[in-house]
């Protein structure tokens with residue numbers, strides 16, 4: 229092997245807080261309080277790890293999004309995307325703020341009904357609705373968003389046999405300049421599939437076309453695709469009006485607005501790159517208002533935004549279990565929060581905030597969870613202060629998808645608490661026990 233050339237090492241001064249070629253600065257803010265409540269007290273009472281939600285933050289996000297859209301467009305309706313977080317208490321806050329329910333399975337549908345949502349205020353999306361689920365939705369007068377031709381035929385058959393009429397919308401996918409294209413769900417715009425589905429529905433005596441739907445992607449950090457998507461749906465609405473002299477009742481733009489989290493490896497923080505609700509609203513509403521739809525026929529605009537409304541309102545608190553050194557000398561901090569509780573660790577660089585004060589001296593650290601699995605890595609590398617065993621931290625902006633996608637794996641799942649508007653703390657899902665998990669298991673007689 230040839231001898232390698234010697235390279236003089238360089239030392240670069242980093243100024244915390246100021247973006248540099250090494251990324252953003254490394255000032256780590258402590259988070260002793262959430263919504264005025266002492267995090268240490270919460271963890272003493274409800275354990276570690278602990279999911280914490282702020283009702284105040286949820287209602288504030290709803291207020292912000294409603295204001296941004298309603299000042300630009302007179303008829304806007306929010307529909308809470310159940311899969312983003314379907315804890316009953318959380319859903320009820322959204323319904324209390326005027327949201328309908330947007331569901332993608334029979335399980336979510338039944339949850340919405342149990343949460344007091346009227347059938348006619350449920351939007352039923354998803355590619356895998358069963359015959360029984362479709363029948364229930366038809367009888368309840370829910371909006372069924374048709375995903376593919378097989379579903380259109382199945383629904384027609386159900387309606388024929390039961391002599392019923394269904395309220396439906398066509399889910400449309402399209403090229404909005406995003407790569408890879410989101411063309412897995414619904415009917416394609418560019419190749420004429422969507423227009424074909426619309427025509428079939430318009431001549432079907434059992435299906436009443438109520439609207440057009442799209443969901444163009446998730447964590448969209450540009451608003452232009454929304455403008456394009458809303459224009460394309462508006463063009464379809466105009467074609468329907470011309471050909472059938474019929475005006476659809478709504479255009480549903482789905483979800484996808486980004487939260488303020490930072491994507492893994494992104495150079496700039498999500499705080500700086502995420503568009504505001506006003507920017508999304510401007511992109512969508514200007515496309516509708518400036519379309520050829522007659523002003524008195526403008527449809528209701530439905531939004532199914534999920535993560536942007538709940539991510540910032542959720543926190544996951546945990547404790548340090550140990551520190552060790554990896555073979556390359558890097559510090560590894562092991563914590564009691566695993567990827568089974570923080571699924572979004574796979575695509576966000578989540579911020580970790582110590583609960584108590586710290587030295588401010590940071591070092592490159594990998595943060596691992598407690599699972600005895602190599603994949604249990606929350607942050608491959610971040611500049612972080614030394615926290616010792618028992619020290620606590622909060623992962624902010626973790627309210628979207630983490631609960632609904634959490635898995636019971638190796639350990640049981642922890643308590644979830646909600647800080648109410650008057651700063652009462654309520655458990656909204658109690659920690660799992662061995663009995664909860666074993667209650668569905670059956671031991672065959674010969675193994676008893």
Ligand SMILES: Cc1ncc(COP(=O)(O)O)c(C=O)c1O
Nearest residue numbers: 309443446483484532533534535
């Ligand atoms: C049909 C539909 N609507 C709304 C949402 C919510 O999306 P987001 O959380 O990105 O706003 C999703 C999520 O995948 C979805 O599939």
